[in-house]
Amino acid sequence: MNHVDIRVAPHEPWYKYGVAVLLFEIAVAIAVSGYSLYMTFNGLGGFPGKH
Amino acid sequence: MRGHKVEQLGIATVGFFWCFLMWFSTAAFSPSIAATYHLTIKDLGLLASSAIWMAPVGRIVAGWASDRFGAPRTFAAILAGCGLVSIASAFTTSYELLFAERVVVAIAGVSFVVGVQHVAQWFDAHEIGTAEGLYAGTGNVGAGVGALLLPRIFGTDYRSAFLWLGMIALVVAAWYLWRGSAAKTMERRDAVRCGGDLRGMVFVWTRYIAIALMLAYAMSFGLEIALNAWLPGYFARGFHDEILALGFTGVAGIQIAAGTFAAVVSFNASLFRPFAGFMSDLFQRKGWTPLPFIAKELPYAPRLHWLGIALILIMLSMIGLTVAGLYGFLPLSIAVLVALGIFVSFGTGGTFALVPLLFPDRPGIAAGFIGGISTVGGIAYPLIFASVNAHVGYLYVALYMFAPFILFYFWAARYERHPQEHGLLGRALAGQRS
Numbered sequence: 194m195n196h197v198d199i200r201v202a203p204h205e206p207w208y209k210y211g212v213a214v215l216l217f218e219i220a221v222a223i224a225v226s227g228y229s230l231y232m233t234f235n236g237l238g239g240f241p242g243k244h
Numbered sequence: 245m246r247g248h249k250v251e252q253l254g255i256a257t258v259g260f261f262w263c264f265l266m267w268f269s270t271a272a273f274s275p276s277i278a279a280t281y282h283l284t285i286k287d288l289g290l291l292a293s294s295a296i297w298m299a300p301v302g303r304i305v306a307g308w309a310s311d312r313f314g315a316p317r318t319f320a321a322i323l324a325g326c327g328l329v330s331i332a333s334a335f336t337t338s339y340e341l342l343f344a345e346r347v348v349v350a351i352a353g354v355s356f357v358v359g360v361q362h363v364a365q366w367f368d369a370h371e372i373g374t375a376e377g378l379y380a381g382t383g384n385v386g387a388g389v390g391a392l393l394l395p396r397i398f399g400t401d402y403r404s405a406f407l408w409l410g411m412i413a414l415v416v417a418a419w420y421l422w423r424g425s426a427a428k429t430m431e432r433r434d435a436v437r438c439g440g441d442l443r444g445m446v447f448v449w450t451r452y453i454a455i456a457l458m459l460a461y462a463m464s465f466g467l468e469i470a471l472n473a474w475l476p477g478y479f480a481r482g483f484h485d486e487i488l489a490l491g492f493t494g495v496a497g498i499q500i501a502a503g504t505f506a507a508v509v510s511f512n513a514s515l516f517r518p519f520a521g522f523m524s525d526l527f528q529r530k531g532w533t534p535l536p537f538i539a540k541e542l543p544y545a546p547r548l549h550w551l552g553i554a555l556i557l558i559m560l561s562m563i564g565l566t567v568a569g570l571y572g573f574l575p576l577s578i579a580v581l582v583a584l585g586i587f588v589s590f591g592t593g594g595t596f597a598l599v600p601l602l603f604p605d606r607p608g609i610a611a612g613f614i615g616g617i618s619t620v621g622g623i624a625y626p627l628i629f630a631s632v633n634a635h636v637g638y639l640y641v642a643l644y645m646f647a648p649f650i651l652f653y654f655w656a657a658r659y660e661r662h663p664q665e666h667g668l669l670g671r672a673l674a675g676q677r678s
Contacts, residue, residue, distance in 0.1 A: 204370075204371065205371070207249070207250045208371055208374065211371075211374050211375070211378055211518075212374065212522060214378060214382070214518070215374070215377065215378060215381070215518035215519050215521075215522055216519075218381060218382065218385075218515040218516075218518055218519075219515060219516060219519055221515060222511055222512050222514075222515035222516060225508075225511055226508045226511060226512060226582060229504050229507070229508055230504070230508060230578065232504075233490065233500075233501050233504045233505070234490060234575070235490070235491070236490045236491020236492055237491075
């Protein structure tokens, strides 16, 4: 493990793509959770695939 | 060493995703298997629980092997071995043999610690949280994808599913061996190989901070797998009338609603995990150390504080779950549960943003110890939940287990210099030069 001063180490180019992926995953989590709970609280079904 | 770190992250993530898919593929087809072999509820419970039998010991061995032989060889061996047994299980006609084969295939779940070690060998301290989070969080999604897609693609034909999963595992294993590289530099690889002996294992296992991280992971990932098994039954019993009032009818309807509430927790716990790693990096970059007692001067002190916050949030939301349950207000209970799923991801992501930094010469052994022993929580918590009133079990676990775990974490993380020097044995007794 490289013990440089991590408070000033610049981010490498991959990092912004990594952050984009994690934001996409959060969006998927919120969308699927919202859809599933809406369906369930309206008595219409459940998690995708378990209608 | 060949390769680029993003490529190595991609290989590890795909490998872990596929292992997770194989790990939980048995559960996805349990209704079909039950129908084929006329299984009872008891048999089904045994089949479901068998998925985590191999995790505690298997992860310890896999973590050590990844330090000793390198992650690509270890990961490829797991993928190939589990893949071959998965293929064999597609042709099995005896249930006893199928059960044994699926227990072996479930060993795929131990690959988690191998990937943690692999990623730690390639990424530097300032980005390790996000890298480990992306690896583990994206890989974990394999379980959800398996539950959603496998029955749709293969219907009730679990034999074809096991065959294809096994064959693709062999392809991924070959790819891992071909393109995978154990570490960014030879120096880093050699340092880890030398640390991966029995003395190194004794050293890690006896460190207070390693035990604290193991308990932190038991509070997060251990709780996650416990909730996966426990929540469908909890909602079906604890909110029976409220679910019927939503418009669901019969056992199947209640099962759909209860299963959905449980699935949402699991889904959030997986998909928010990379964000948790990112937050650990952000704490580090900003130098945030808001909690008392925990060290503030260590190079990775802010990450210790982020994990401390996550553990407190997990405990508070467990208490909230009991309060919401006793009020009998289903929407509040679901809201607390969604928050708990996210806080669990903070705990899992926060823990493995620290492990490679605390034990840079033994990342596999440390990951194996922390990721392996903690899975016992998946067995222990449901036993406690089941022993008391359905709603009060969360409060019991929060007060009698999580509160002491958090106090121990604060105590073990208080050292301002080299917390890994402190343990049950002195450095000399633990086999390390002082």
